[in-house]
Amino acid sequence: MSGFVVGYGQPNRERAETMFERIGHRGPALSGVRQLHRVILGQNYAQADLAQGGENAQIPFGDLPGDDLRICYDGQMGNWAQLTADHGVPDGPFREERLLLQLYRNYGTDMLRYLGDAIFAFVISDGEKLFAARDLLGIKTLFYGRENGTLYLASELKSLRTVTDDIREFPEGHFMEANGRLARFAELPTSPEVMDTEFPQIIEDIKDIIVRSVRSRVDFARPTAALLSGGMDSSVISYLSNKLYKEKLGEHARLKTFAMGIGESNDIRHARTMARHIGSEHQELIVELGEILAALPDVVYYLESFDPSLVRSSVSNYLISKHAGEEGIEVLLSGEGGDEIFCGYTYLKDFPLEELTARQMECLGYLHSNASLRLDRMNQCHSVRVVAPLISGELLDYALRIPPQYKQKPEGDKKIEKWIFRKAYESVLPEAITWRGKQEFSQGSGSADVLPRYFEDAIDDEELADAKEKHPLIRSKEEFYYFRIFTEHFGAERAVETVGQWVSL
8 A cells, every 4th residue: 555646737746745745654664756857746555555675665656667657556466376377477576567557558558457356546657648447336536626727636536635625526436538538447246146156156156255255365475463343244354364363474474453432342352352362463452532532633634524424433443453553563364345235234224125236336336435545544644554355356256246134134024144155154253242232443442432422522612603604514413523634634525525424323
């Protein structure tokens, strides 16, 4: 994971470097700014992004001497091994950048059809041509805007804010060329064909895909730990990663895991159970309300959102990632993505099964401007790389075709969310973990309870009413508090339109 800024047209070097300074946290290990004809490119990398031998490379990266073609890239590929073998790209430093440049030379914009199992935002340019793209779900963030005939692109909103008020989110599943026009290259299916595979085979397929995803994305080349909330998603990733860790480093090796909560929260208790089960080297970060309140201004600034549900869950992630970074961890493994892929959100139970697929598509559509920000920003702001093996194109394609009744299993007058995912791992996880009811991260860690109550007392009704009259999108006192912080940094105009609001508070 890394960050970049780009100016195309008549970019100002000083302005571009100011943009670049705003995202220095994304990659303090290696960085560079380069001007080529009509383009300025700035790229940085965290230590965990650099394979041995890549520390002295010229950045932004180019792979052929005498060729001006350069790439700014932030992403991760699940199928890199197959693609590099198919296209004759050797392993080594910047393998994904080299692969993307090779695909671009071979196929132009059609290169994107090879990236179905990747998350990415990138810009390729030789100083005259320009090609920018963002992955189907928008897991990697990208923004753009124009000022005085120059197109600017950046990984984070805060960079663009230094050069223009014309701030727009680069839409997911789209690409842009030098003419500045956006074109869609991929979209979610409206009605995927439901598979008729036998149930036991579906279970085996799910496990096979997830194991492959972990193995292709996790290598333990840098100090690595897992975020463990004690929910299904993080527990499965911790379990599989711990097995791989022992396989690579010996039976006595112990993967580090981290849990956070306000007091003796549900997450703390369940994470403790799971850590004992796999024998991880487990740490608990117990915080109080004051620590959460103190972190909120930084969380909103780095997150670039004021959505209450997202901020609540992000503050937990921010604090635990900060703690892990201070402990020397450079890579954190996350269970992010399981709720979207296996229909884990409890609000989905309110709809009949025949509507579940359509509602799941809506849920996936929120990622680009909501949940994906937490995954990216709360780790990057501490220069920690995050890896989420459940966010896999292969797994998503397969899961969308699973019969709805296996994802939300009717049982009497209730439904069990992520039922098939639970069944797949019930034989290897503690029962208390496998059949634990779904809780959002903010609920399990405790922040969902304390923050709304705090702001009910901290902000008076009249103040909220005045704010809602000016900005009708504000839904609560808590959201108003975050909105004020957001607009202090990014303004109350175009930047606000980039914020995705979750379906509930």
